[in-house]
Amino acid sequence: MEVSKPRWYERALVFAVQGVFFNSYFLGYMISPKFAHCVVGYLEEEAIHSYTEFLKEIDNGNIENVPAPAIAIDYWRLPPGSTLRDVVMVVRADEAHHRDVNHFASDIHYQGRVLKVAPAPIGYH
Template structure:
């Protein structure tokens, strides 16, 4: 159940980041240069912007969503994660 709830929380995060991107695209939020810590952590180009950071963070949240829903599905089926790796290309 914890994996399913976490998957839904990640879905809400994706929605929030999508709304943030819309505000950036409308010009309501300034698309400033990405902070150095984000450039380093996400291995972004030196000229990355806030929009670039939000894009990679949103993609990461989508990955977390998928992994948690996958884990919940496996547990629901009465199987163990260690015995059921995600398919190639899944993550």
């Protein structure tokens, strides 16, 4: 948000899409938690691919590697002087973690167990 400065109608579109997704996901989760976690795992995989392409564009000089916004440095606990590339790297790693957790959750539901009884092992990513 700090880097791209979206217009009001772009923000409204994102808000509307999030509303549709939330309600669809809620309904999907009520019907099949396994399917819902699997879908999110695949969405996270697409996000990882998108961030990888974004990094290539930064590395090729097609997108300027500007200084990271202060909010990103604070949130991700990045060192001072971090850049947009540094932010994209930590966000991509976070998406990878979300992908793994959701596929794990889908597998647990597939096995007929519940996450409360079968949490991810310590150190699982």
